[in-house]
Amino acid sequence: MATNSIKLLAPDIHRGLAELVAKRLGLKLTDCNLKRDSNGEVTFSIAESVRDQDIYIITQVGSGHVNDRVLELLIMINASKTASARRITVVIPNFPYARQDRKDKSRAPITAKLMADMLTTAGCNHVITMDLHASQIQGFFDVPVDNLYAEPSVVRYIKEHINHKDAIIISPDAGGAKRASLLSDRLNLNFALIHKERAQANEVSRMVLVGDVTDKICIIVDDMADTCGTLAKAADVLLKNHAKSVIAIVTHGILSGKAIENINNSKLDRVVCTNTVPFEQKMKLCPKLDVIDISSVLAESIRRLHNGESISYLFKNNPL
Numbered sequence: 001m002a003t004n005s006i007k008l009l010a011p012d013i014h015r016g017l018a019e020l021v022a023k024r025l026g027l028k029l030t031d032c033n034l035k036r037d038s039n040g041e042v043t044f045s046i047a048e049s050v051r052d053q054d055i056y057i058i059t060q061v062g063s064g065h066v067n068d069r070v071l072e073l074l075i076m077i078n079a080s081k082t083a084s085a086r087r088i089t090v091v092i093p094n095f096p097y098a099r100q101d102r103k104d105k106s107r108a109p110i111t112a113k114l115m116a117d118m119l120t121t122a123g124c125n126h127v128i129t130m131d132l133h134a135s136q137i138q139g140f141f142d143v144p145v146d147n148l149y150a151e152p153s154v155v156r157y158i159k160e161h162i163n164h165k166d167a168i169i170i171s172p173d174a175g176g177a178k179r180a181s182l183l184s185d186r187l188n189l190n191f192a193l194i195h196k197e198r199a200q201a202n203e204v205s206r207m208v209l210v211g212d213v214t215d216k217i218c219i220i221v222d223d224m225a226d227t228c229g230t231l232a233k234a235a236d237v238l239l240k241n242h243a244k245s246v247i248a249i250v251t252h253g254i255l256s257g258k259a260i261e262n263i264n265n266s267k268l269d270r271v272v273c274t275n276t277v278p279f280e281q282k283m284k285l286c287p288k289l290d291v292i293d294i295s296s297v298l299a300e301s302i303r304r305l306h307n308g309e310s311i312s313y314l315f316k317n318n319p320l
Helices: 016-025 066-082 111-122 135-140 151-161 174-187 229-240 259-264 280-285 295-306
Strands: 006-009 032-036 042-046 054-058 087-091 126-130 145-148 167-171 191-200 203-210 217-225 245-253 270-274 289-292
Touching: 006 016, 016 054, 016 295, 032 066, 042 066, 054 066, 054 295, 066 087, 066 111, 087 295, 111 135, 126 295, 135 145, 145 295, 151 174, 151 245, 151 289, 167 174, 174 191, 174 217, 191 229, 203 229, 217 229, 229 245, 229 259, 259 280, 280 289
Parallel strands: 006 054, 054 087, 087 126, 126 145, 167 191, 167 217, 217 245, 245 270, 270 289
Antiparallel strands: 032 042, 191 203
16 A cells, blocks of 8 residues: 555554554554643644645544543644644544433433534544444534444454354344344354343343353353443353353453453353453453454555545455
């Protein structure tokens, strides 16, 4: 690919995914300086010229101090814009505030729409993300949004690391039934559904299994894992219904709060997450965690976008 008009930027924190993407593209991350003053204000500068360049800002926003990461991203976008960049693309695999995509109660904000407005106002011309919690979030933007899917990478992982002929795909709730159905079709497997009732946010009061999992390896698939309380309870329900073992595969491993404790104390054999969210330190505390590297998907999407090629190929295929 032509590299003389492309620059890859990444914040100083959580650069692991950006470095993997840069390596696959045969590029180096552009030198930039981001630091916080004593009062907490962010100062940022790009150490080389980006005039008339295509800028790709690769960031892992959706964990830790999310609001700080969002502000840093907005400042990086605006710095690129004022430095006369030709086009600014934000590669943000785990879109922040994606669960706040609708007005679900009186006087509540639609924060995902606010995120879209802030990114475009700062100067973003294009967004690349992965497995949006609600795909209609793409409509909140006035600029193009490419919503990539982790499904091809998940299919490869299942085929290489799980005896999938004895497996069944499990959706942990009704909202994920379509995702589970598509994955089960690709693997030619059956799928089952867990109906859950919530007492309040992040707290499930009752779970009911719909389907037969007897003597099956249950693969729970979901778009994100937060406190992992739901996954732990789902594993209990499945094993009580005579499942052989339970593995969870999620796209965004947020793993906040007591997530590591919940996983370690659960009957889950394994929890597999993509590296859209950094969790290297948490892997040291939890031997059940495993990772699917999606840097090849992001790198190929950047290459195709930069060269004016179609990205839809990546919706069903995993790049080498």
